[in-house]
Amino acid sequence: MQSQVQTEKKIILVGNPNVGKSVVFNTMTGSYTTVSNYPGTSVEVSRGQCEISGENYQVLDTPGMYSLLPITEEERVARRILLEESPHVVVHVIDARNLERMLPMTLQLIEAGLPVVLLINIMDEAERVGMHVDIALLQEKLQIPVVGGAMGRAKRGLWELRDAIRDFKVSKATFNYATDLEKDIHGISSLMQGEYTLNRRSLTLMLLQRDEEIAERVKDREGDRYESVEKAVNDTVFDRRVDLHLRISLERKRICKGLLDGVITQKEGNQQTFADRFSNLTMNPWTGVPLLLIVLYLGLYQFVGGFGAGTIVDFLEGTLFEEFLNPWVIGLCETYIPWYWLNELIVGEYGLFTLGVRYAVAIILPIVGTFFIAFAVIEDSGYFPRLAMLVDRLFKKIGLNGRAVIPMVLGFGCDTMATVVTRTLESTRERIIATLLLALAIPCSAQMGVILGLLSGVPGALMVWMASMIGVFLLVGLLAAQVVPGERPMFYMEIPPMRLPQVQNVMIKTLTRMQWYFMEIFPLFMIASVLLWAGKLSGALQWLVGAFNPVMRLLGLPNEASAAFIFGFFRRDFGAAGLYDLQNDGLLDPVQLTVAAVTLTLFVPCVAQFLVMQKERGWKTSLTIFFLVTGLAFAVGWSLNKFLLMTGLLA
Amino acid sequence: MNVSAKAEEILESLWIATEEKGEDAAHFERLGIAQEDEGLAELVGLAFVEVNGEWVRLRKEGREEARMTVRRHRLAERLMMDILDIKGVTGDERACEFEHLLHHGVDTKICTLLNHPTTCPHGKPIPPGSCCEQARQEGEVGVVALTELKAGEKGEIAYLAATDASKMKKLMSMGVLPGSDLVVTRTFPSYIFKVGYSEFAVDAELAREIFVRKV
Numbered sequence: 095m096q097s098q099v100q101t102e103k104k105i106i107l108v109g110n111p112n113v114g115k116s117v118v119f120n121t122m123t124g125s126y127t128t129v130s131n132y133p134g135t136s137v138e139v140s141r142g143q144c145e146i147s148g149e150n151y152q153v154l155d156t157p158g159m160y161s162l163l164p165i166t167e168e169e170r171v172a173r174r175i176l177l178e179e180s181p182h183v184v185v186h187v188i189d190a191r192n193l194e195r196m197l198p199m200t201l202q203l204i205e206a207g208l209p210v211v212l213l214i215n216i217m218d219e220a221e222r223v224g225m226h227v228d229i230a231l232l233q234e235k236l237q238i239p240v241v242g243g244a245m246g247r248a249k250r251g252l253w254e255l256r257d258a259i260r261d262f263k264v265s266k267a268t269f270n271y272a273t274d275l276e277k278d279i280h281g282i283s284s285l286m287q288g289e290y291t292l293n294r295r296s297l298t299l300m301l302l303q304r305d306e307e308i309a310e311r312v313k314d315r316e317g318d319r320y321e322s323v324e325k326a327v328n329d330t331v332f333d334r335r336v337d338l339h340l341r342i343s344l345e346r347k348r349i350c351k352g353l354l355d356g357v358i359t360q361k362e363g364n365q366q367t368f369a370d371r372f373s374n375l376t377m378n379p380w381t382g383v384p385l386l387l388i389v390l391y392l393g394l395y396q397f398v399g400g401f402g403a404g405t406i407v408d409f410l411e412g413t414l415f416e417e418f419l420n421p422w423v424i425g426l427c428e429t430y431i432p433w434y435w436l437n438e439l440i441v442g443e444y445g446l447f448t449l450g451v452r453y454a455v456a457i458i459l460p461i462v463g464t465f466f467i468a469f470a471v472i473e474d475s476g477y478f479p480r481l482a483m484l485v486d487r488l489f490k491k492i493g494l495n496g497r498a499v500i501p502m503v504l505g506f507g508c509d510t511m512a513t514v515v516t517r518t519l520e521s522t523r524e525r526i527i528a529t530l531l532l533a534l535a536i537p538c539s540a541q542m543g544v545i546l547g548l549l550s551g552v553p554g555a556l557m558v559w560m561a562s563m564i565g566v567f568l569l570v571g572l573l574a575a576q577v578v579p580g581e582r583p584m585f586y587m588e589i590p591p592m593r594l595p596q597v598q599n600v601m602i603k604t605l606t607r608m609q610w611y612f613m614e615i616f617p618l619f620m621i622a623s624v625l626l627w628a629g630k631l632s633g634a635l636q637w638l639v640g641a642f643n644p645v646m647r648l649l650g651l652p653n654e655a656s657a658a659f660i661f662g663f664f665r666r667d668f669g670a671a672g673l674y675d676l677q678n679d680g681l682l683d684p685v686q687l688t689v690a691a692v693t694l695t696l697f698v699p700c701v702a703q704f705l706v707m708q709k710e711r712g713w714k715t716s717l718t719i720f721f722l723v724t725g726l727a728f729a730v731g732w733s734l735n736k737f738l739l740m741t742g743l744l745a
Numbered sequence: 746m747n748v749s750a751k752a753e754e755i756l757e758s759l760w761i762a763t764e765e766k767g768e769d770a771a772h773f774e775r776l777g778i779a780q781e782d783e784g785l786a787e788l789v790g791l792a793f794v795e796v797n798g799e800w801v802r803l804r805k806e807g808r809e810e811a812r813m814t815v816r817r818h819r820l821a822e823r824l825m826m827d828i829l830d831i832k833g834v835t836g837d838e839r840a841c842e843f844e845h846l847l848h849h850g851v852d853t854k855i856c857t858l859l860n861h862p863t864t865c866p867h868g869k870p871i872p873p874g875s876c877c878e879q880a881r882q883e884g885e886v887g888v889v890a891l892t893e894l895k896a897g898e899k900g901e902i903a904y905l906a907a908t909d910a911s912k913m914k915k916l917m918s919m920g921v922l923p924g925s926d927l928v929v930t931r932t933f934p935s936y937i938f939k940v941g942y943s944e945f946a947v948d949a950e951l952a953r954e955i956f957v958r959k960v
Contacts, residue, residue: 161918165911191942195920223942303914340905343917347924379934483935483946495948496935584912584951585935588919589944 102152103182105144105259106175108203110196111158112476112590113189114215116140118245119155120598121252137171146256154179162202162296163303167517170307176208177291177311183259184208190220190227190242194354198346201269204238207293211239211258213251218244219591224361232357237267246596271345278302278334282326288315301327303339369592376480376592386481393468394506395546402464403543410456423447435631444626450619457671458540458615463608465507465539470603474595478503479587486585492571493527494519495583501528505536508611510703512536513710523580529711530574533703534723535567537695544670545691548677554744555688558734562692566730618702626661635660645728650735652681655690662694663701669694684744685735693731697724748791750845751784753814759794759803760811765869770802816872817847819865820855826866827859836866860887889959891936891952894929900957901926902940912951921945927957 105122109115123142140155156175157168164170176184186203188196193214203210214227233240239258243251270276282301283294290297290311300308301323313320331338375381424441431437441448472478478500486496498519505512509532516528537545549555629635642656654676662669673690676682682690707716738744748756755776762771778785785801788794793807803811821844825836847855853876856862861877864870880887888903902923905913920940921927930944931937936952938945947955 160915163914163918165915165918189942192920195941195943198920199918339910339914339917340923343922344924347922374930377931377937479946483937486946486948487934490948496946582950584909585946585948586912586916586951587946589937589946591942591944 102150104179105151105153106179106181106184107153107155107187108159108172108176108184109187110160110189110192110199110588112588113158113187113196114246115158115187116155117596117599118185118187118213118215118243119153120602121245121249122255123153137168139171139175144256146260149260151182151259154181159199161199162206163300163305164307166520173307176206180291181209183211183262185211185213185255185259187213187215190214190217191223191225193227193358194350197350197353198343200236201346201349202296204236204267205269205293205299206296209262209264211241211255211262212236213255214240214242215245215251217242217250218247222367226359226361228357228359232353235353235357237265246593269349271342271349275341275345278330282323282330285319285323285326286312286316287319288312290315298327299342302330302334303342304331373480373589373592376477377483377589379484382480382484386484389472389477393472394465397468398461398464398539399543399546402461403539403547406460406464407457407543410460411452415452415456420448420452438631439624439627442627442630444623444630446620446623446627449626450623454612454616454619457543458619459608459612461539461543462508462611463604466604466607466611467600469504469507470600470607471595472503473603474593474599476590476592479589482585482587483589490583490585491575492531492568493575493578493583494524494571495585497585497587498524498528501532502536505532505538506542507539509533509536509538510614510700510706511607511611513703513706517710521580521583523578524583526578526711526715527571527574529707529715530719530722531567531571533707533719534570534696534726535563537563541670541695544674545695548670548674548687549691551677552684552687552744555684555691558688558738558744559691559695562730562734563695566696566726570726615702618700622701649689649693649728649731650739651686651690652676654681655686658690659694659697662697669697685738688738688744689731689735692734693727696727696730747848748793748810749784749787751782752787753784753845755782755784755788755801756793756803756807756811756814757818759801759807760815763803764812770797770800773799773801776801812872813852813874814844816874817852818844819869819871820844820852820859820862821847822865822867823859823862823871824855860889887958888956891927891929891938891947891955891957892932892949894932894957894959896929896932898959899926899928900959903956903958906954906956913954916951916955919943919945921955926960 107115107119119140119142122144124144128141137157139157142153142155144151144153154175156172159169159172161169162173162176164173184203186200188200200210200212212232214229214232217227220227227242229240229242239262241251241254241258243255245251271279279295279298279302283298286294286297297308297312301312309324312323316323334341376385420441427437427441431440438445440446443449481503482496482499484496485499489496489498498516501512501515501518504515512532513529516525516532519525519528545559546556549559626635629638638660639653639656642659643653646653646656646659655673658669658672658676661672670691673682673687673694676690677687704716704720707719711719755778758776759771762768762775773779780799785794785796788807789796791807793804793810795802795804818840821840822836825831825840825843831839853874856874856876857880861873861880862871863873889900891900894900902921902925904923905916905921920943925940927938927940929936929938935946935948938947
C-alpha cells in the first residue's frame, strides 16, 4: 500500500488566487480529499485522488501564487511544492479574461522546465464580455497543451483536461529575452553544475531577483563553485541595479504580447453586468455600509444566531440530549456503576458526557457549523476583498490594514481559528495587534450565541454591551497602534469579480473547517470536564471560586458569578452559560447582568485560544496579552458598573 | 540677469506682500532689513524697488524678477518634498538654499521634471514660467501620480516609484506593469483601478507611488 502511494503520479494545480482553482480541484477529485498543513508550515494544502483511463493520480491544490518569486508564506509553500513534489503534470489555471496578465507566470513555469498544461478557465464569463480565445493557436505558439474550460459551469473542459494530462509529453519550448539579458543569464547559469528540479536558466533569474531560498539551495548543491556564482550574480545585479526587476517583467510582458497576437479577439459587448453594478454598490461607502449591516444581520444574527444557536441547539440540546440521551445514559450509569466518583466523572455536574459531549455536540457544533456555512458563502462570493477595501481607512487607525478584516470576521466564528489565520497578515506588528484584539474584544459565535440570548431579555442591555465592545475595540486598537513598534501597513489587494457561491465548494469548505474545529476542540472539552470534575471532588474549585469572590464584589456582582468566570477560561461560552443559570435563578439585576456579560466577553480567551496564541506568538507576547486582557476586562467591568449605577441607565 | 541671494529674499517677500496679499508696499521690519541693507541697495540701483521712508515698493521693472524668484523658491520646495523626500523644517531650509541655484534654465528643467506644478507643498501658487505656457499650448499631459486621477479617468502606467521593493514586486507580479492601461473606478475610501478585466484596490500611500500618463 505504502509503495503504491509513492509511485502514484502527481498532478499539481497552480495559479493566481480567484481563478477557480479549488473548483477545478473539486471537479477533478470528487469529494475524497484531505486537507492538511504542508509539513513545517501553517499553510493548508488539499490532496485528492483522480483516475484517468485506469491510472490513479494524486492531485494537489496549492495556495494561490502570482509568480514563481514568492512574497507571502502561501506563495513560498506553493513554490516549495513545485520544487519538491516532482509532478507528472503542473496544471496552471488562469482566468480567461486576464489571459494577458496571467500568462507571464505560465512562461515562468515553462522556463523552469516544469511539465505545464495550461487551463484557461472561466471562459464563459470571458465570452459574455465579447472575448474570444483561439485555444488551438495559443497551443501551437506555446508548444504545451492548452485547454479552455469553465469548470464552475457544467464542468466544461474537464474531459479535455483529463486527456491532456493522460497524453502529456514534455516539450522543449523556450522563449528568449533581449540579447543582453540572455547573455547575462547564460553567463551565470553556465557556472552552475549541480542537479536541480528546476532548470538553471530559471534558477539564475530567481538568483538575480535576490531569492534567498533559491540562493540557499544553489549554495547547497554547488559547494565550492557557489562563490563564483555569487560573484557573477552580484556583478550583474549591480550593473543592472536601475531596473532589473522591471526589465525582466517587461520582457515577459513583451513575449506574452507576441504570443497572444491573434489569439484574443475582443468584440464590443462591454455592457455592465448585474454583478458589476452590485460590486460597485458594495464598495461605495454610502451603500456599502448598509449592505454590510444587512449581511451581518442576515448572516450572523438570523442564520447563526437564530437558526444555528436557536432552532438547531434547541432541538439537539433541549430535545435530543435533555429528553432522550441524558436520562438514558444517566440511567445506565446509575444501574451499572456503583462508585460515586466515576458516576460523577461521566454523568455528574461536570461529567464527560453531561457536560463535555453535550456542550461540544449540542451547543458548539451547530453554532460554529452555521457560522462556517455563512463564512464560506461570503468568502466564495468575493465579498471580503470589497469589505477589506471599505474598512481599510478605519483599520489603518488601529494599526492594521483592510486585509485584517478576514481574521476579524472569522473571530466571530472561532477566535482560536482566527488567531491561526492572523499569519496571513504581513508584518509582525499587525499580527500582534490582531491577536490582541481577537483575544479581547471579538466574542466567538458560541459565546455570542449565549450572550445574545442572555441580554435580549433586558431592554438596552444589548446596546450597552455592543457599545462597550466597539468602544474597547477601537480604543485599545488606537493605543496599540501607538505602542506596538513596526512599520505602517500598506494595503493592496486584487478585487475578484463577484460570483454566485457554489454549493459543493461551500459544503467542502464548511466540512473541512468543522472537522478541524471538532478535532481541536473536542479533546479540550473533555480535558475541561475532567479538570472541573477533579476540582469539584478535591474542593479546589470551591477554593478558587472563593478566591474570586472579592473581585466579583468589586464589580458589584454576587459571589455566585465567580464560578462563571473560572469556567470562562475553559470555554468562553461555559462562562456565559453559567451566567445564564444565574439569571434564571434571579440572582442578577439588569446592571449586574450587563456588567458581567461585558467583563466576561472581554475576559481572557479560552484555553484553546491561549495555547494557539502561545504557539503563534511565543510566551512573552502571549503572556503579556493574557495579563493585559485580564486587567482590561476587570477595569472596564468596574468602570461600567460605576457608570451604570451613577447614570441610572438600565436601572 | 542675476541678483544676489539677499536681494532675491527681499524680492520674494515683496512679491508675496504686494501681489498675493494686495498691499501697496512692505515695511522694513516685515522684510527683515535695515536702511543700509546691501541687497536693498542693489535693488534700488537696478530700479527694481523704491524706498519711501521705511517702506519698500516693488516697481514695474522689478516685477518679472520678483515673480521668477518666487517661482524658483516654490519649485525648490516641490523638489525637496516630492522627489528628494526631505520634509518639514529641514525641507524648508534646504529649499531656501537651493532656490538660489535655479538659474540659467535649471528652473525650466526642474519644472518639466515636476510636470509643471501649479502650487507649492504649502498650497501657494507657483507663477507659471514659459515652459508651462508652452506645455499648455502643446497639450502635454505628462506623468502624474494615480492619486491625481478622478474616477472614470484612464491612463497608461508610466513607472512605479518604489519605496518598498517587495510591494513593488507584488504589484508587478499581479500585472500592474508600466505600459499597461488602467481605468480608475473609485478614489474613496481607497483607490480602485482596473487593468484589463482585473480590479485592484490600493491605499493612498501606494497610489502615490504608481505614476500614470493620462490619456
